[in-house]
Amino acid sequence: MLQAIRVPVKELQRCSGIVAEDVVSNDKALLLPRGSNLALLDDRAINILKGKLISEGVEYINIYLHNNSDASLITSIQDENDYQSVPPYRQIDKSLAEMALYQINDIYNRIAKGEALSELYEPLLNTARVLTQEILESEAITLSLYKVKERDEYTFVHSLNVSLLSGFLAGKLLKGDSVTEKIVIGGLLHDVGKTRIPLEILNKPCPLTAEEFAVMKGHPLLGFGILREARITDETILNVTLFHHERMDGKGYPKGLTGKDIPVEARIVAVADVFDAVTTNRVYRSGVSLYNAISLIIKDTGKHFDPKVSRELVSALGLYPPGTIVELSDGNIAVVIACNEGDLFRPTVKLMGSWAEVTSGNGRDGKVVNLRNTPNLYIKKAVGNFSK
Numbered sequence: 001m002l003q004a005i006r007v008p009v010k011e012l013q014r015c016s017g018i019v020a021e022d023v024v025s026n027d028k029a030l031l032l033p034r035g036s037n038l039a040l041l042d043d044r045a046i047n048i049l050k051g052k053l054i055s056e057g058v059e060y061i062n063i064y065l066h067n068n069s070d071a072s073l074i075t076s077i078q079d080e081n082d083y084q085s086v087p088p089y090r091q092i093d094k095s096l097a098e099m100a101l102y103q104i105n106d107i108y109n110r111i112a113k114g115e116a117l118s119e120l121y122e123p124l125l126n127t128a129r130v131l132t133q134e135i136l137e138s139e140a141i142t143l144s145l146y147k148v149k150e151r152d153e154y155t156f157v158h159s160l161n162v163s164l165l166s167g168f169l170a171g172k173l174l175k176g177d178s179v180t181e182k183i184v185i186g187g188l189l190h191d192v193g194k195t196r197i198p199l200e201i202l203n204k205p206c207p208l209t210a211e212e213f214a215v216m217k218g219h220p221l222l223g224f225g226i227l228r229e230a231r232i233t234d235e236t237i238l239n240v241t242l243f244h245h246e247r248m249d250g251k252g253y254p255k256g257l258t259g260k261d262i263p264v265e266a267r268i269v270a271v272a273d274v275f276d277a278v279t280t281n282r283v284y285r286s287g288v289s290l291y292n293a294i295s296l297i298i299k300d301t302g303k304h305f306d307p308k309v310s311r312e313l314v315s316a317l318g319l320y321p322p323g324t325i326v327e328l329s330d331g332n333i334a335v336v337i338a339c340n341e342g343d344l345f346r347p348t349v350k351l352m353g354s355w356a357e358v359t360s361g362n363g364r365d366g367k368v369v370n371l372r373n374t375p376n377l378y379i380k381k382a383v384g385n386f387s388k
C-alpha cells in the first residue's frame, strides 16, 4: 500500500513526489498545498521552497514518494524510525487494472486475427462497470496512472490509462454514472482500429513518413467499423472511437469537425489520449515531464482541446489554470488570469474581495496581483471555476 513518508525539508532535493498534507506556518498561512507535485519543480524552485519552509520553521513534510526518489532517503528515514503513515491516495485496485489489461490485450489480439468481438464484449463491460465505480470514488487519479505504467505493453496500458483518465474527467464534467461508464469502455476500445494497421507502421521505432501517417489516420474509422461489426450500437462508445482525433479548430480527423460539433465524450478522450501519450516513454523518444505535458495541453487548449476539459485535467493535477476561482491565504477570493511559466502554483490573479462580498454579489473588480512576487500571499485552495 502506498504510504506517505515524513521527509526532512533539508532532504527535499533527493525526493520526488506528491505533497500528502497541507504545509502551514505557525500562524496558519498555507505554505504548500496538499497535492503539490514536487516533480514539477526544478532545482532552483526546490531551493527557494526549502528556504521558505525553513524560514517558517517547517522541518518535515509528508510526501507520497515517486519511485525515482533516492532510495537511501527512504531507508535512512526508516532506520531512524523517523517516519509516519498518513492516509494514502486511493488507487485503482491493482488486480482490477491487471484484469482490464488482460482483457484489452485479448480483445485487440483476437481482432487482429480476424475473430469476432461480440462474445468478448460482455466481460469487458463488467470490468468497465467496476472500473467506473473505482474511478468515481477516486480523489486523485495520477498515481493510479503511474502505477499502471510500470508495465510496458504500450497500446494496452495506454488504452487503460486513457480509459481511467477519461472516466475521471467525465465523472467531474458530466452528470451520470452511465455516461461515465460508456466513456470508460470507449477509452478501453478507442484505438481498436490500430489492430488493422500494418505492424511495421504501428511499431515503427521512429517518426512516420507522410504516407505512413495517412495510413495511421485511418484507425478511427477502422475502429468504428470493428465495433459496428461486433454489434456495438452505443453512440457514446462509437463516438469516442470515431472522433478522438478531432480538434476544436477543425484540423483533426477523420471528419474535421469543429468545437461543439465534436461529441463531448470524444473531446474528453482527446485530452486524456494526448496527455497519456506525451508523458509515456516510447521506443523512439522518452516521455516529456509532467510540467511540459501540462504546458503542452494549456498551449493547445482552444485549438486542439476543449478548454473545459483541459481545465479539469489541470485542476485534477492540483494546479490552477486561468479561470479558476481561488481562496487566498488572507481569506480573499480571486480569479486566476494567467499562469506563470515554471511556477504553476503561483499564477497571476485578480482580486475579487472577501467570500461574503463575492457570494452576496458585491465582489470587487480588484487589482491584479502576481503571486510570484508576493511571498506571504498563497493560494489556499480552488473554490470554483468560471467555465462551469
Ligand SMILES: [Fe+2]
Pocket: 190, 191, 219, 244, 245
Ligand atoms: Fe487514436
